[in-house]
Amino acid sequence: MxxxxxxxxxxxxxxxxxxxxxxxxxxxxxxxxxxxxxxxxxxxxxxxxxxxxxxxxxxxxxxxxxxxxxxxxxxxxxxxxxxxxxxxxxxxxxxxxxxxxxxxxxxxxxxxxxxxxxxxxxxxxxxxxxxxxxxxxxxxxxxxxxxxxxxxxxxxxxxxxxxxxxxxxxxxxxxxxxxxxxxxxxxxxxxxxxxxxxxxxxxxxxxxxxxxxxxxxxxxxxxxxxxxxxxxxxxxxxVDWSTEDTGKSGHERYMLKEIYEQPRALRKCLQGRLRESDGSVSIEAVEDMEKPKQIHVVACGTSYHASLYAARLFRDRGVPSTAFMASEYDVDTIPIDTETLVVGVTQSGETADTLEALREANRVGAETLSVTNVTGSSASRETDRVVYIRAGPEIGVAATKTFAAQLVALAMISITLTNDSAATFVEALRTLPELVQSVLDRSRAKEIATEYADSDAYFFIGRGYNAPAALEGALKTKEITYKHAEGFSAGELKHGPLALVTDKTPVFAVIPRDGNFEKMVGNVKEVEAREAPVIAVTDAAEAVEPLADHVLRIPQTDRRLAPILANVQLQLVSYWIANELGRSIDKPRNLAKSVTVK
Missing domain, CATH: 3.60.20.10 (Aminohydrolase, N-terminal nucleophile (Ntn) domain)
Known part of the structure; x- marks a missing residue:
């Protein structure tokens, strides 16, 4: 660290x-x-x-x-x-x-x-x-x-x-x-x-x-x-980094620069991996692998939220998959064998708990794959295979562009490992950088952040693929604003968190038009009944506006990619709240970029 x-x-x-x-x-x-x-x-x-x-x-x-x-x-x-x-x-x-x-x-x-x-x-x-x-x-x-x-x-x-x-x-x-x-x-x-x-x-x-x-x-x-x-x-x-990559490029802070670099980072992540000829995906490091019997995804912090997203993707494609906090990954009690693929997700490739989990998986004979941003990092050298997310150097302690690139890289890995090309999903991946740019160009996050900067706490809710985005939104907020923020699956509202909801606790609801839309509407009404402000992050603004105090719009895309767009809005919200409060955004107190101790 x-x-x-x-x-x-x-x-x-x-x-x-x-x-x-x-x-x-x-x-x-x-x-x-x-x-x-x-x-x-x-x-x-x-x-x-x-x-x-x-x-x-x-x-x-x-x-x-x-x-x-x-x-x-x-x-x-x-x-x-x-x-x-x-x-x-x-x-x-x-x-x-x-x-x-x-x-x-x-x-x-x-x-x-x-x-x-x-x-x-x-x-x-x-x-x-x-x-x-x-x-x-x-x-x-x-x-x-x-x-x-x-x-x-x-x-x-x-x-x-x-x-x-x-x-x-x-x-x-x-x-x-x-x-x-x-x-x-x-x-x-x-x-x-x-x-x-x-x-x-x-x-x-x-x-x-x-x-x-x-x-x-x-x-x-x-x-x-x-x-x-x-x-x-x-x-x-x-190395293929330049000093320009590690500068602020005219932005006040690294974090804001890196939020705005996300379209570029995603293009680099996708480059050469989407096949124009047949609309398929090719991740060279894993394309010769047979479909695993099961997948364990291990990670910490932001990368753990990416792992939750990945595990759902793998399960939806027919592979039993579980995300584990790397610090809790115990190969002596968790069923694992030589037909298990253990995927370690780590931005730096040096995260101590994730490396330890991967080493333990290697010790018991499982196949290991690292998903990392840093060429030559420990994770890349110590696993059987490595996939680079290609986001470029990230200087701000709070991860932004690397999270988006992790989600995209994991999505492509899921397609390659399961040989499930799904042309419509591939096309959605191809257009994703443009959609992220449109969010950055039109976001009202700064205005909303100014209104709610003095709130007592912040809650973030989502379902399905969007639950990890809610967790990540809360993590970004607590990291750089130093205020209490909590993210959870929206269905858990009525099992305890509602006791904390007041008119001083805005609730950010990730609510795209997908199979969970009506359930999310019900959760929003639960919050409204407790007089909490609701900020909806949605691609269905017309349907949601009557229920919410504010709407942060995202464009329509494949339901599995909506959380990437929603996350951009939540990153901007957390940034502008922290800015309003005068926090040390690039170097939050007590935190470090690369966590190399267990």
Whole structure:
């Protein structure tokens, strides 16, 4: 969930500090509560502060230091609150090594007690601080930096991405286990980061580190090795993102930009996968698969809502399917065998709970498929097959365009796996980007959001394919407005939630003209009887307007794609409510973009 940046340039480099702080600024979207950098010269220069990057920049030297190797970090607190002392980098007693770390060290307390008994003194409450002290202890015994770093890593239990810089050395050492690290190969040096946007201004050529691998990065080379120290051949890949993709493109915030990028994201997701000749769909990664006996879809957060949608699609096409929260997926109690397909849906491809579920599925022999946005991510490398949603980089913490692309990718997978072309559905997919654009062009969400920004709470209801859209609408609202929001299947209104409905709790009802239309009308009347404002998201405005206080229109399409259009309206509602309330929309409090801890 934290962000790492590292850089090693030529011995005469004078822009190391600039590169590190620029990288940290590009990692802010991941979520953080403190920042820090360390630069190696004749000693170690370490600067770190609680709060946003601007707090760190206030204490940095006016002139660039002349060190050519450095590391930086944005921390999302796990062990210990956000304080200057708990911010990374952490150093040893002699300040000869500085370390940054993502993940959780499960045996840190035991290691800390042992180190304290040997005379080491600690300044923070973090699990990370044991790492530089382990390195220090190994250096006292041996004196070899690389062996000391390797020794420290072998002592760790848990998930980690670790980077270390040493006083007087123009090099960075790194290792990973279940937390991402990627090396960037530039013209004027080498980069290390937890995510590609950190160094995208400088290079598009990358090497992905695998679990258990070590990297020694110097100004003129990188050496990657396995746990035993044996060299590893790693392919260099070129990413297809640009710095323009990771900018705001004239929008005030990333989230708004990404909401408006959805037509483009869907076109990229569909490109080359819809066959003009016969109106069918081809997802190359799965087209040679036989129809599975059953499908389990595992995910977290927004991706879990996409999984609920996918499971219904698969069931409607004749394959028994269930969506599971990845953190609750237990292969020892859930029926699973070699004829089960386990689909992991994860935007980043690094979501810890989803990766653990996929690994457990691999362990028991099930076939695994990842649906992700990030080429080279852990999920893409650790599953039997991978389908990329091609949404492009998403910087805002609250997922928007990736959710829409996930739904479309999963819809195409369902067609391919079941060999059910359904030409009318394929045609609806083809026109979907245009329909999304029409929603964006005509939405009244801002006007409605202004009217209801001071509400006590918000409720979102839907049925069938639209129930996941209701859940997602509520999640977006609570993520960025910090107000209570709840989404549920509309049929559950009378089983408890109606007790909370008042004239201060607007209800957003996703009510397209489908087989559940009349039932949804009944649910809306239940709400009306309690004097709650009703905002209907519908393609049947004329029929619904007499029942609702406001209508957010969506164009008609295949009933299975209506929730994608409805979701665009709900994204805009949540955005404009948060804007009205003055919230930190791109970086909501306590949240992170890539959740790499369990």
């Amino acid at each position: 934290c962000g790492i940046i590292g850089y090693v340039g030529s011995p005469t480099s004078d822009n190391t500090l600039e590169i590190l702080t620029d990288g940290l600024s590009r990692l802010e979207y991941r979520g953080y509560d403190s920042t820090g950098v360390a630069i190696s010269n004749s000693s170690l220069d370490v600067y770190k502060r609680r709060g946003e990057l601007t707090e760190l920049e206030d204490v940095l030297p006016d002139q660039s230091t002349n060190g050519s190797a450095g590391i930086g970090h944005t921390r999302w607190s796990t062990h210990g609150p956000p304080t200057d002392e708990n911010a990374h980098p952490h150093t040893d007693c002699n300040e000869t090594v500085a370390v940054v770390h993502n993940g959780i060290i499960e045996n840190y307390q035991q290691l800390r007690e042992t180190l304290e008994a040997d005379g080491h003194e600690f300044d923070s409450e973090t699990d990370t601080e044991i790492i530089p002290h382990l390195i220090e202890a190994a250096l006292e015994r041996d004196g070899d930096i690389e062996r000391a770093f390797r020794y420290a890593i072998t002592m760790l239990e848990g998930s980690y991405a670790v980077a270390a810089v040493f006083s007087g050395r123009d090099e960075v050492y790194a290792a990973r286990n279940q937390s991402p690290l990627v090396v960037g190969i530039g013209d004027d040096g080498y980069f290390l980061a937890s995510d590609i946007p950190a160094f995208l201004d400088y290079t598009e050529d990358v090497v992905y580190l695998e679990n258990g691998q070590f990297a020694a990065i110097r100004s003129d080379s990188i050496q990657i090795s396995d746990e035993r120290g044996a060299p590893v051949e790693t392919p260099v890949e070129t």
